[in-house]
Amino acid sequence: MPKNQDIIPLSTPELDPSSWSVEHFASPESKMDVSTQRTPTIIQVYVFVAVSVIFGDIFLQHLIPREHVQWAILISSTAAIVLVAFGLHIVNRATKQAQYLKEMLNIDRTTGLYSSVFLMEELDRIVNGEAKNMVLLFLDVDDLKSYNDTYGHRAGDKLIHDAAEALAEGIMGQGVGFRYGGDEFVAILEDVATDGAIRAAKRVQKLFEQRRISASIGLYPWHRGMTVDELLSAADKAMYAAKKSGKGRIYLGDIDTSYISDTAQDEII
Secondary structure, eight states: OOOHHHHSOSSOOOOOTTTHHHHHHSOOOOSOOGGGGGHHHHHHHHHHHHHHHHHHHHHHHTTSOGGGHHHHHHHHHHHHHHHHHHHHHHHHHHHHHHHHHHHHHHBOTTTSSBOHHHHHHHHHHHHTTTOOOEEEEEEEETTHHHHHHHHOHHHHHHHHHHHHHHHHHHTTTTOEEEEEETTEEEEEEETOOHHHHHHHHHHHHHHHHHTTOOEEEEEEEOOTTOOHHHHHHHHHHHHHHHHHTTSSOEEESSOOGGGSOHHHHHTOO
């Protein structure tokens, strides 16, 4: 394992504003136009018009001569059909807007990983579901503050983006990655045994080293009965144990060797 100072680049990182920064900091593309943002006002207008037409129709029926009632009914029916169609259009737009905003909350724009909002939803689903095996991986990029102080926050954001790529590649096929906040990442390794989670953490560690990034990784297996907060806290403590042991290391909390193969035990650092 290289020393931490050898992992952090010693030269100013190259930042190409035409590449990653534009891709990950630009506003998300959407097929919705600006008028979608005014949906609540449109709904109010729609309700007002619909009520006006209904009461107007009732009032006019008492004023229109009997021989013209059929025309009044035809016009009223046409107006009702138009209002219903317009109402369905508004509801459809409002639904799309709500879905779009939910997606915005679920994705971290800097890394492209899922956000902490979606992380909590997934953990709630697993904890309250029928999952049998699940290991939480908690990762913290080492010395990001000093890196930001040396190279600037844009370079730090690029480092975070590269770290997210390494995490996603390392757990591919075994779990889902999330940006928990700042320099912290979490991965849910669902239906993965403890030794498999250790191997996944080792792959992540190797990919970080290839990018000259140091990260401390904590692993903690979920036990039925643990709450989401308890699991996150336990994995967080395992990560800090790895950091205190020298950084750039992996620490498995709650070790029970009866569930870990000999090969996996050799991989615990």
